[in-house]
Amino acid sequence: MHSEEYSHRGIWSSKIAFIFAAAGSAIGPGNIWRFPMMVGNNGGAVFVIVYVLVVVLIGLPVMIAELSLGRHSQRNPVGTFERIKPRTPWKLNGYLGVLTSLFILSYISVIAGWAVGYFIKVITGTFTGEVTSQFTEKVFIEFTSNQFQVFLFFMLTIGITVYIVSKGIQGGIEKWVKALMPFLLVLLVFLAIYAISLPGAAKGLAFYLNPDFSKLKGSVVVYALGQAFFSLSLGMGIMITLGSYIRKSENLISLAGWVCFSDTFIAILAGFIIFPTLSAIPGTSPSTGPGLVFQVLPLIFSKIPGGLIFGSLFFILLFIAAVTSTISLLEVPVSFAIDELKWSRTKAVWLSGSLAFLLGAPSALSSGGMTLFTKIDFMGTIDFFFGNLTLAISALVTCIFIVYVWKLKNAIKEIESGIKRFNLRFLWIFSITILAPAAILIILYFIKTITGFSSFN
Numbered sequence: 001m002h003s004e005e006y007s008h009r010g011i012w013s014s015k016i017a018f019i020f021a022a023a024g025s026a027i028g029p030g031n032i033w034r035f036p037m038m039v040g041n042n043g044g045a046v047f048v049i050v051y052v053l054v055v056v057l058i059g060l061p062v063m064i065a066e067l068s069l070g071r072h073s074q075r076n077p078v079g080t081f082e083r084i085k086p087r088t089p090w091k092l093n094g095y096l097g098v099l100t101s102l103f104i105l106s107y108i109s110v111i112a113g114w115a116v117g118y119f120i121k122v123i124t125g126t127f128t129g130e131v132t133s134q135f136t137e138k139v140f141i142e143f144t145s146n147q148f149q150v151f152l153f154f155m156l157t158i159g160i161t162v163y164i165v166s167k168g169i170q171g172g173i174e175k176w177v178k179a180l181m182p183f184l185l186v187l188l189v190f191l192a193i194y195a196i197s198l199p200g201a202a203k204g205l206a207f208y209l210n211p212d213f214s215k216l217k218g219s220v221v222v223y224a225l226g227q228a229f230f231s232l233s234l235g236m237g238i239m240i241t242l243g244s245y246i247r248k249s250e251n252l253i254s255l256a257g258w259v260c261f262s263d264t265f266i267a268i269l270a271g272f273i274i275f276p277t278l279s280a281i282p283g284t285s286p287s288t289g290p291g292l293v294f295q296v297l298p299l300i301f302s303k304i305p306g307g308l309i310f311g312s313l314f315f316i317l318l319f320i321a322a323v324t325s326t327i328s329l330l331e332v333p334v335s336f337a338i339d340e341l342k343w344s345r346t347k348a349v350w351l352s353g354s355l356a357f358l359l360g361a362p363s364a365l366s367s368g369g370m371t372l373f374t375k376i377d378f379m380g381t382i383d384f385f386f387g388n389l390t391l392a393i394s395a396l397v398t399c400i401f402i403v404y405v406w407k408l409k410n411a412i413k414e415i416e417s418g419i420k421r422f423n424l425r426f427l428w429i430f431s432i433t434i435l436a437p438a439a440i441l442i443i444l445y446f447i448k449t450i451t452g453f454s455s456f457n
């Protein structure tokens with residue numbers, strides 16, 4: 001029966017294929033743009049330390065939990081809850097995941113589109129000559145209010161995503177992510193080496209690596225938690241979906257470990273690009289906030305030697321990272337439609353892609369969080385609900401479901417199917433039962449202070 005299901009739904013050809021796809025999902029604007037911003041706003045090195053602890057103690061266990069659910073059910077998020085506890089409202093949590101994925105897909109595609117626009121700006125010489133911060137701000141506002149351009153690049157992103165996902169698990173997602181991820185890594189390492197070698201880099205490095213524990217506050221922990229969930233693509237059914245294509249013989253713990261490690265590695269690498277560069281340019285500040293990538297970096301690219309190459313590489317990279325995330329986001333509604341509605345992959349991809357397109361249009365047209373189209377900050381609102389709120393709620397419900405409905409012993413059986421001994425089983429149980437739910441409740445309590453993409457302008 002399983003082999004039939006595999007052939008109908010698709011399966012990862014190897015362990016590496018899964019790691020690439022899941023790491024591709026996790027690695028995105030959250031690592032390259034959002035993580036450095038969080039570090040900059042939350043005390044530098046001390047945030048980095050708290051973040052790493054949160055990933056290990058909470059992010060990793062929750063990822064193992066989501067993967068085990070998916071592999072057990074071999075279904076999309078809705079089918080997963082339905083299969084384990086049929087005809088109960090638990091499947092609503094699956095629907096929440098499908099919905100969250102569609103919405104996050106819609107606005108991440110807008111941001112990916114901005115990266116394309118900025119790539120073109122850099123290579124066509126917009127940021128050469130005398131460039132001031134007023135100038136880059138003006139360019140940013142003009143660019144994001146040029147609805148035609150933003151819309152075009154947004155369409156391009158959705159189009160590329162639809163194309164890749166329509167090719168299926170082995171032919172599409174696997175192949176493309178495998179090709180794109182190593183390129184991303186090489187570019188980042190290159191840029192980091194370049195940045196560290198800039199004169200004046202040492203101050204930025206000290207800010208990034210030398211912890212000042214007097215800056216350790218409750219808010220640092222809350223931001224670190226929110227960032228970890230967002231960055232690891234947890235709480236929206238992605239890891240359940242990707243887990244459903246994993247063979248029973250694979251070791252889920254090592255798979256999740258690799259994904260968490262590479263996601264964190266790339267985020268930390270991004271910091272090695274941003275902070276040395278910032279300190280190399282007098283007058284810039286690490287706590288510039290959301291405008292960091294789009295307004296401050298072009299300023300830097302215009303001043304340093306080789307800035308044109310440095311700058312264009314950076315924006316290609318941001319685009320690649322975003323697309324490897326949009327692929328996994330689209331796969332959630334697609335797997336739902338294939339499993340539950342019995343649609344063909346082609347139909348599922350085209351209809352889900354069109355839906356994401358329609359949902360993203362207001363974000364694209366609301367000119368980067370400003371109010372031209374809808375008179376509300378559409379993108380900010382979507383991010384608040386779907387980038388923070390539903391994500392945390394869904395992860396919490398998933399933990400409760402595993403502990404009280406599916407039961408820990410079944411989850412452990414699933415996890416142990418690919419390994420000899422689950423050595424850290426008690427740590428995992430502690431995290432899923434107590435640590436992660438408590439942490440998520442804290443996020444929900446402080447949700448208003450977690451901004452995410454919400455203030456993009």
Ligand code: PHE
Nearest residue numbers: 026028029030031231233325
């Ligand atoms: N995890 C991705 C990042 O770090 C973004 C993302 C969020 C992808 C939610 C999927 C779901 O940028």
